[in-house]
Amino acid sequence: MLVIRTLNDVRSFIDNFNTYAEIDENNGTYVFSLENGNLRCVGIGITNFYRLDEQFYHNNYGMNWRDKLADEVDEPQKFVWENRKWINAKLKRNNEIDY
Numbered sequence: 001m002l003v004i005r006t007l008n009d010v011r012s013f014i015d016n017f018n019t020y021a022e023i024d025e026n027n028g029t030y031v032f033s034l035e036n037g038n039l040r041c042v043g044i045g046i047t048n049f050y051r052l053d054e055q056f057y058h059n060n061y062g063m064n065w066r067d068k069l070a071d072e073v074d075e076p077q078k079f080v081w082e083n084r085k086w087i088n089a090k091l092k093r094n095n096e097i098d099y
Helices: 007-015 076-082 084-096
Strands: 030-035 046-052 055-062 071-073
Touching: 007 076, 030 084, 055 076, 076 084
Parallel strands: none
Antiparallel strands: 030 046, 046 055, 055 071
């Protein structure tokens, strides 16, 4: 199981993104959804991190609100590094599920 502790781990996550993300049946993009405790909202905030045509984007949503537009992620390695706590938690949960 991947745990993001170093910049090499970040690169591995980015390079193998489709392995960790789930495919969105509606549009065929790979999406990695994570609970994000950095969002200031009621309940649990969710960040969708996804790749479309080799570019990364993210959008956030929570109870009774949603970003109107997705934001382009110019530095995906920085995004992953800054959100590694929440990404690692999701990776751990995914690893605990027996497929």
